Every structure is written in structure tokens, then in C-alpha cells.
Amino acid sequence: MSRFLDVVEFYSNGNKKKKEDIGGGTEAFPDLGAHCELPDCHQLDFLPFDCDRCHKTFCLDHRTYKSHECTRPNERDRKVFVCKICSTSIETTGYFGAKENAIIEKHENSKDCDPSKKKKPRCPAHRCKSTLTFSNNVVCRFCNVKFCLNHRFPVDHACKRGTSSSNPKNLVQRIVQGSRAVEAY
Secondary structure (H helix, E strand, O other): OHHHHHHHHHHHOOOOOOHHHHOOOOOOOOOOOEEOOOOOOOOEEOOOEEOOOOOOEEOHHHOOOOOOOOOOOOOOOOOEEEOOOOOOEEEOOOOOOHHHHHHHHHHHHOOOOOHHHHOOOEOOOOOOOOEOOOOOEEEOOOOOOEEEHHHOOOOOOOOHHHHHHHOHHHHHHHHHHHHHHHHHO
């Protein structure tokens, strides 16, 4: 306990001490745990976290990159830039600074960057203004056209092929004819 009080008194005086000089753990287990390397914290943590970017040790509260303001970029992070001109996604993983800007400029100067691609697909149903995304579109099995979820049924989008087979009158006739065929058997 006296070692802990010495450390608290040392830091309260505004002094800075190296991690090796402070020590960790308890009297019974002096090698257990480590102090947080954030200058304002220095909390003794019995299950410390090692940052894989800056290779420093942190407590539970400062283990994330954002909380300890890690300065080293991680090459394994996946970065994607969305072009303002054509809304195309451009992956810039592993590139930083000038190289990243060069990739973006190369795309903007290429033939692939076309402003007409920026238009989002819309539902072709009459008076529908819904934008079709990957999660809200359905392809009609009769006319093979993409529609929003509100117009997914053939009756809702005036499908010429689907309305005859899904018409309630035709459905009743098919059921009656099927029951007659069963009775005749």
C-alpha cells in the first residue's frame, strides 16, 4: 500500500515517471498488471490492453484508438472514397496522403467517372418516386422489372402478364376446375 501512495504522491506533484519505475500489481504479485500510458491517466489496470498501432499499454477506458488519440495509421483499415461526381466507390486501402489523392484524381480523369451514373434508379411504377437500393427492390417474376416494395405485386404495378394469373376470378375458376377433376377421378 505504501508503494501505491508513493506513486500517487509522485504524480500529484506534477512529476513524470517511466512505466518501468512505477511497477504494477500488488505486494503479493508485483508483476501483475500495468499502468495506463496516457499522460493524464496512469491508472493501474490488471488486464491492460496493448495498442497494435503505437505498441503502448492502456487501461480499459483508453484502449480504443480514438480514446488515446493514436497517431499511427493502420494499413489494415479498409478505406473507401465515394466520388462526388459519379457516386462510385473507390477503395484506397493501404494508401495515405499524396498516393490516396493520386488514386482519386486518376479516377476523376478517367472515362469511368461519368456524371450520368450519379442518377439513382427509381421505381418505374406510375407516380412512384422511391429510390431503389439493394434492400428495397424486388424483381417481378412476370415482367422482370425492378420495383420498390410497395409495388412488388403484379396488381400494384399494372403488370400485364401477372394480372391474369393472379386475378381472383381466374384463381376461383382454377380451384373449381381442380376440384371437379378430383371428383371425376
